[in-house]
Amino acid sequence: MLTTLILGLVLGGTYALLALGxxxxxxxxxxxxxxxxxxxxxxxxxxxxxFNGLGVSPLLAIVAIAPTGYAVGWMLYAVMLRPLVQRSAxxxxxxxxxxxxTFGLLFVIQGLLLVTFGANFxxxxxxxxxxxxxxxxxxxxxxxxxxxxxxxxxxLISLLSWTRWGLVLRAVALSPAAAPLVGIDVNRxxxxxxxxxxxxxxxxxxxxxxxxxxxxxxxxxxxxxxxVIVIMGGVxxxxxxxxxxxxxxxxxxxxxTAIDPGLTLAATFAIFLVVLxxxxxxxxxxxx
Amino acid sequence: MIRWLLxxxxxxxxxxxxxLVSDYGLGLLIGAATYVTLASAWAxxxxxxxxxxxxxxxFYGTGAYTVAVLNEAxxxxxxxxxxxxxGAALALVVGLSTLRLAGVYFVIFTFGLAExxxxxxxxxxxxxxGTLGRYIFLDVTARGIYWQMLALGALTIGLTAWVxxxxxxxxxxxxxxxxxxxxxxxxxxxxxxxxxxxxxxxxLTLAGAIVSPRWVYVEPSIVFNPTVSFLTVIMALLGGxxxxxxPALGAVPLFLVFEWLxxxxxxxxxxxxxxxxxxxxxxxxxxxxxxxxxxxxxxxxGDSESSRSGGATMVFGGLRAVDEVTFALEPGEIAGLIGPTxxxxxxxxxxxxxxxxxxxxxxxxxxxxxxxxGAWTASPxxxxxxxxxxxxRCRP
Numbered sequence: 001m002l003t004t005l006i007l008g009l010v011l012g013g014t015y016a017l018l019a020l021g022x023x024x025x026x027x028x029x030x031x032x033x034x035x036x037x038x039x040x041x042x043x044x045x046x047x048x049x050x051f052n053g054l055g056v057s058p059l060l061a062i063v064a065i066a067p068t069g070y071a072v073g074w075m076l077y078a079v080m081l082r083p084l085v086q087r088s089a090x091x092x093x094x095x096x097x098x099x100x101x102t103f104g105l106l107f108v109i110q111g112l113l114l115v116t117f118g119a120n121f122x123x124x125x126x127x128x129x130x131x132x133x134x135x136x137x138x139x140x141x142x143x144x145x146x147x148x149x150x151x152x153x154x155x156l157i158s159l160l161s162w163t164r165w166g167l168v169l170r171a172v173a174l175s176p177a178a179a180p181l182v183g184i185d186v187n188r189x190x191x192x193x194x195x196x197x198x199x200x201x202x203x204x205x206x207x208x209x210x211x212x213x214x215x216x217x218x219x220x221x222x223x224x225x226x227x228v229i230v231i232m233g234g235v236x237x238x239x240x241x242x243x244x245x246x247x248x249x250x251x252x253x254x255x256x257t258a259i260d261p262g263l264t265l266a267a268t269f270a271i272f273l274v275v276l277x278x279x280x281x282x283x284x285x286x287x288x
Numbered sequence: 289m290i291r292w293l294l295x296x297x298x299x300x301x302x303x304x305x306x307x308l309v310s311d312y313g314l315g316l317l318i319g320a321a322t323y324v325t326l327a328s329a330w331a332x333x334x335x336x337x338x339x340x341x342x343x344x345x346x347f348y349g350t351g352a353y354t355v356a357v358l359n360e361a362x363x364x365x366x367x368x369x370x371x372x373x374x375g376a377a378l379a380l381v382v383g384l385s386t387l388r389l390a391g392v393y394f395v396i397f398t399f400g401l402a403e404x405x406x407x408x409x410x411x412x413x414x415x416x417x418g419t420l421g422r423y424i425f426l427d428v429t430a431r432g433i434y435w436q437m438l439a440l441g442a443l444t445i446g447l448t449a450w451v452x453x454x455x456x457x458x459x460x461x462x463x464x465x466x467x468x469x470x471x472x473x474x475x476x477x478x479x480x481x482x483x484x485x486x487x488x489x490x491x492l493t494l495a496g497a498i499v500s501p502r503w504v505y506v507e508p509s510i511v512f513n514p515t516v517s518f519l520t521v522i523m524a525l526l527g528g529x530x531x532x533x534x535p536a537l538g539a540v541p542l543f544l545v546f547e548w549l550x551x552x553x554x555x556x557x558x559x560x561x562x563x564x565x566x567x568x569x570x571x572x573x574x575x576x577x578x579x580x581x582x583x584x585x586x587x588x589x590g591d592s593e594s595s596r597s598g599g600a601t602m603v604f605g606g607l608r609a610v611d612e613v614t615f616a617l618e619p620g621e622i623a624g625l626i627g628p629t630x631x632x633x634x635x636x637x638x639x640x641x642x643x644x645x646x647x648x649x650x651x652x653x654x655x656x657x658x659x660x661x662g663a664w665t666a667s668p669x670x671x672x673x674x675x676x677x678x679x680x681r682c683r684p
Contacts, residue, residue, distance in 0.1 A: 032392065034399060083570050099340060099395055100525070100569045107518060108562030115555050220514070224400035231396070262411040269404050276385050276393060 003136045004257050005250070010142045012249020013149035014207050018222065019229035019241040020156060021200030027173040027236035028193025030094055031081055034102040036201055037222030038109035043069060043205030044214055045117045051124050058126055062148060062206045066199050073198025077191045080105065085190070106219065113216040123213040145207040152203050156196075157238065169193055173236055221265055228272045234282025244283065299442055306431045316547065318434045322499050323543045325441040326516070327524040327535035329491035332448050333484045335529030336460035339391045343382070343398035344520040346405050347375050347489045349511035351496025353409060356422040356506040364426060368497055375493025376486050378405075383482040406512040413508070421507040428501045436498045441536075444491050449532055451484070460484055464530075515558065519546060522565050 018040060025033050033039075043065050050056040050064075084097045130137035160166035172179045172189045179186050208214060208222075229248055233240025248271065255267040275283065306314055326344055334341050354371040362370065382401065386394040413420050451457040459480045462470040471477055500506065519542070527538020549557045 032395075080566060080570070087570075095392065096338070096340065097569055100521070101566050103342065103518070103521070104562045104565030104569065106562070107515075107558045107565070111556065111558035111562060115559070220400060220403050224396075224403070227396050227399070231393070260411055260415065262407060262414070265400070265404050265407050266411075269400065272397070273385055276389065276397075280389050280393065 002134060003138070004253050006133060006136060006138055007142070008250035008253035009246060010138075010146040010211075010249070011253055012246035013146045013153075014204055015225060015229055015249050016242045016245025017149045017152055017200055017207070018204040018226040019233065019245045020153060020238065021197040021204065022223075022226040023197075023230045023233070023236060023238065023241050024169075024200065025194050025197035026230065028169055029077065029081075029190040029197070030085075030176070031077075031098045031194055032095055032102070033197070034099060034223060035105035035109055035219070036102075036197075036226055037219035037224070038106050038113070039069070039072070039198055039201045040205035040208065040222050041214060041216060041219050042109060042113060043202035044209035045113060045122065045216070047206045047209040048122055048124050049117070051126065058124075058206065058210050059144070059148075062203060065202050065206050066152075069199040069202025070195045072202075073195035074191060076105075076198070077194040081194070082187075082191075085187070106223075110216060110219060117216060119216055121213050121215045122209075124209065126210055139211065142211045145210045148203065148207050152200065153242065156200065160238065165192075169196075224265065225268050228268050228275075231280075232271065232275050232283055237282060240282055295442075295445075299438070302438055303435060306434055311430070314430050314434060316544070318430065318437060318499065318502065319547065320540050320543045321434060321437040321441050322495055323519065323523060323539040324536045325437060325444055325495045326492060326520045327527065327539040328441065328444040328448060329488045329495070330520050331524045331529040331535040332444065332451065332491070333460075333481075333488035335524065335531075335535070336457065336464050337481060337484065338464040339387075339394050339481070339485075340521070341398045341485075341488075342395060342517050342521070343401040344492055345512055345514060345516040346398070346402040347378065347492035348496035348516055349402065349508075349513075350374060350378060350405060351493035351498075352500035352503070352506060352511040353496075353508070354493075355426075355497045355500040356424050356511075359424050359426055364428070368494060371493050371497035372490050375490045378493075379486040379489030380482070382489075383485045387481040387485065388478045402512045402514060402517065406508045409508045421505060423505055424501050424503065426501045430502070433498060433502060437495065440491065440494055440498060445532065445536065447487070447491075451487075452532060456480065456483065515561070518561065518565070519543075522561070522568065526568055 018036075022033065022036050025031050025036070046065060046068075047058055047061050050061045051058055080101060081098060084101060085094055087097075126141050129140055131140050131143065132138075133143070160170060168179075168184055168189055169192070171182070171184060172186055172193065176186050176190075179189070225248065229241055229244045232248070233242070233244035248268065251271065252264045252267055255263055305317060309317065326348065330341060330344055333339065351371045351374075354374055355367055358367045358370055382394075382397055386397045410420065451460070459470065459475045462473060462475060463477060463480060467477060496511070500511075503510065523539040523542045524535040525538070526542060527536065528534030546557075546561070549560055553560065
């Protein structure tokens with residue numbers, strides 16, 4: 001029971017991190033990124049390749065992967081999404097265009113991953129030994145992954161709450177129309193928001209690679225879970241996404257241990273259905 | 289006359305085609321007919337309402353799997369009926385839970401739907417029946433499949449043609465243009481969307497059911513291949529999803545190109561597909577017909593969500609408040625509207641614009657609801673945006 005709780009929290013930490021990245025991209029850059037899970041997986045594969053090929057410690061690899069994710073997000077936004085943003089003055093049209101464009105991107109990245117890394121399930125064994133926590137054995141790699149998530153989420157929240165950059169990001173999220181009036185370059189901030197979201201996706205993917213088995217076609221599942229968490233927590237709501245992410249991790253672990261590991265996506269959808277029918281604006285109310 | 293005769297002749301010619309081609313050619317014909325059907329059925333709902341469904345393969349695969357499960361238990365026509373019913377039930381579940389809300393929920397739900405059904409079937413087969421993978425032994429020839437698919441495709445295009453002329457099509461188009469306006473005009477949003485989505489889903493399911501004997505061996509990971517959803521969307525978009533023949537015209541050449549790509553570059557072909565698709569969306573102006581206010585509430589965050597639902601009730605209050613006002617505007621004339629509260633004014637303006645979508649050059653009006661000219665009388669009945677006549681018709 002306690003094991004399930006701890007494993008659920010660890011999984012939930014990763015989910016919360018992923019959901020935060022998605023909510024940043026959606027809230028600040030107004031891009032609904034359907035290729036999000038594929039970006040996550042790409043980072044996971046890179047970590048595995050670095051570990052197996054060059055023997056780089058995953059902790060060190062994450063330090064490299066996060067800025068790479070930022071750069072990739074920056075490039076994606078500048079090359080692929082910027083023309084869409086420029087074209088659509090009305091942002092509702094941007095939503096549709098971005099959904100379609102990232103749907104295409106999903107297949108591009110998935111294809112690249114399949115060609116480069118193959119379709120097999122992949123995992124690494126890193127620090128795969130148990131430590132006792134509150135009297136229950138937990139694998140050390142999961143604890144480290146959870147630690148990374150806590151650090152990343154903590155850094156993000158303090159960035160958003162206390163720095164000037166965070167203030168600018170929040171201003172654009174709140175009102176992209178009014179932000180230029182106070183001298184904010186919305187285009188630049190949107191690009192930064194998207195890049196930051198991609199960096200979080202990359203860190204999330206790297207932590208997944210540390211303790212989970214995954215394959216190149218799992219991206220849809222990760223995107224779906226992140227999307228459901230974002231909706232459950234309320235769009236643009238950072239605290240909501242955190243709590244909802246932890247909750248989803250717990251529910252999923254309970255379903256996996258108590259019923260069947262094959263039903264985790266069904267559990268996600270069940271939660272999604274309940275949220276849609278009961279509180280479509282999210283469990284935790286309104287705005288960021 | 290020619291508009292009816294030409295498709296009929298083409299249909300007869302296509303039906304006679306299997307006699308002239310090889311087995312490989314027949315396979316291509318079946319594939320092309322399947323994608324014409326899928327793209328047309330997809331466009332039947334998504335083309336007009338601009339709700340993007342990413343779940344084509346969820347229905348298509350469900351149809352195929354239904355045949356795989358039932359093909360020995362029931363006679364073939366009953367299997368098809370069962371597949372159609374299951375598809376409709378699935379569409380109702382998806383539609384009832386998402387179509388009352390903003391479009392983005394629908395997109396998200398459909399995005400994961402195929403994967404969900406695949407996992408559920410896999411789980412059920414492994415844990416309950418203990419088998420994964422089924423065989424389809426049906427006495428259906430490749431020609432039989434081709435003729436059935438051709439008939440289904442013709443039916444879909446015929447249905448689309450009829451819907452476009454019927455009230456349903458008009459209602460769908462108004463929803464696609466502006467959902468608020470549609471609500472003001474008395475369109476029952478949820479029911480209209482649900483009806484069209486279910487129709488489209490039944491056709492998709494039937495297409496999967498008809499083509500399934502081609503596989504012989506069926507497994508969840510084979511029939512729920514996400515590429516099918518992807519191809520359908522590209523074909524319909526490139527062809528022009530809001531036009532009657534658009535999806536069909538997009539499907540045939542693209543199917544042939546993709547078939548060639550898939551056989552020449554089996555590994556890298558999804559990458560090509562994705563790049564083509566991204567280029568389509570960013571370059572092709574046709575792809576941006578998909579604009580919609582459908583997505584607005586979620587983008588703006590939770591607050592606007594509540595103001596929207598609050599707005600719906602206010603509309604009826606608004607209707608009563610301006611019940612006795614009749615006024616006329618000449619073209620080019622500018623009128624000011626003074627209202628008591630900040631919330632009420634935009635709603636009332638929407639109301640007026642909603643009832644005044646009329647234009648003598650009817651095409652314009654459908655695209656952009658604009659305040660043009662004419663007299664407007666509020667009535668709680670159906671106020672239809674006129675298509676080609678010069679006045680708004682009120683129906684009791």
